[in-house]
Amino acid sequence: MAPRDGYTIGQLARLSGLPVKTIRFYSDVGVLPERDRTAAGYRLYGEEDLARLELIRTLREVGVDLATIRDLGERDLRQVLSLQLRTVETQLTALQRTRAVLRATLERGEPSETDLRRLNSLGRLGAAEREALMDAFVSEVGGGNRARERWLTGLREAMVPDLPPEPTIEQLDAWLELAELLSDEDYRAVLRRDDSGFWDRRDRSEDTDFDGWRKVNEEIAGTALAAVDQGVEPGSAAAEPILDRVVALLAEMHGVAADGPGFRRTLTRAYEEHDPRAVRHWELVAKIRNTPWPPPQTIAHTWIAQALSxxxxPRSTG
Structure with missing residues (x-):
């Protein structure tokens, strides 16, 4: 229990085990405001200040800065500690990645200039950098079209996955190449031009059925994959009814009245002019995630492109 008039700094130091200079500094910067002063001018503190001093020491030990502690006031301490926990976990992840890359580099033998550049690039792999990269990508590729921006936003995690805590050299190189690709102005411009008519028809629409599109896309891929699994060659007669079903689904998605030679030419041209960098994009994603390449979607659309050629x-007009 505190003395009637309160604790002096010397008494707080003896009770807390902290140096007088440290407590005086905390008081001067506002994290431990004094309660009163004696007639001789000595600072006085209460019982609650002793408890707060212990809290300050604990928060400092886990890395919380003085400005945050000073502003804590009546704010939720749980929130502050939760934020600090996330900070510590982020730092640990960064250290794990650095350790993994250093270890793999040393295991390869004498480090090269490429190894040094790779190590120098580790700072570009954090969550904040990934989010900034995707913000710029969505904004530029979206081109102000709200429907396309919403679609791209839904693909953020898929388009730029986070690295595992202990990546291989191959995964690290794939991430760095992916970051360069997504920053490429020409690649962004090509993606912005692709299907521009499709997105222009849906610009500023608040009720675009993205879930419906995903289901149609899944049905298209599933139909083509079933053909692949059954060994149906794209150029065979057996492929025709399957392709008819696929094209009918694509026509529905694109708002085309019906399947026909003109629509099939448009689809074929889109496949033929598909930028190979987009394929590389998803190949890099697979490397980062350590998932098989090519993925089912790529296999499905390769079959569809070959069947269209x-x-x-369609059979009804062939």
């Missing part, structure tokens, strides 16, 4: 008209 072999069957330029």
């Amino acid at each position: 072999a069957h330029p008209t």
Whole structure:
């Protein structure tokens, strides 16, 4: 229990085990405001200040800065500690990555200039850097089209996955290449031009059925993959009814009245002009995630592209 008039700094130091200079500094910067002063001018503190001093010491030990402690006031301490926990976990992840890359580099033998550049690039792999990269990508590729920006926003995690805590050299190189690719102005411009008519028709629409599109896309891929699994060659007669179903689904998605030679030419041209960098993009994602390449979607659309080339008209008009 505190003396009637309160604790002096010397008494607080003896009770807390902290040096007088440290307590005086905390008081001067406002994290431990004095309660009163004696007639001789000595600072006085209460029982609650002794408890707060212990809290300050604990927060400083886990890395909370003095400005945050000073502003804590009546704010939720749980929130402050939760934020600090996330900070510590982020720092640990960064250290784990650095350790993994250093270890893999040393295991390869004499470090090269490429190894040094790779190590120098580790700072570009944090969550904040990834979010900034995707913010810029969505903004530029979206081109002000709200429907396309919403679609890209939903793909953020898929398009730029986070590295595992202990990445391989191959995963690290894939992430760095992916970051360069997504920052490439020409690549962004190509993606912005692709399907521009499709997105222009949906600009400023608040009720675009993205879930419906995903289901249609899943059905398209599933239909083509079933054909692959059954060994149906894209150029065979057996592929025609399957392709008819696929094209009918694509026509529905694109708002086309019906399947026909003109629509099939448009689809074929889109496949032929598809930027190979987009394929590389998803290949890099697979490397970062350590998932098989090519993925089912790529296999499905490769089959569809080949079937369209072999069957330029639907059976009803062939």
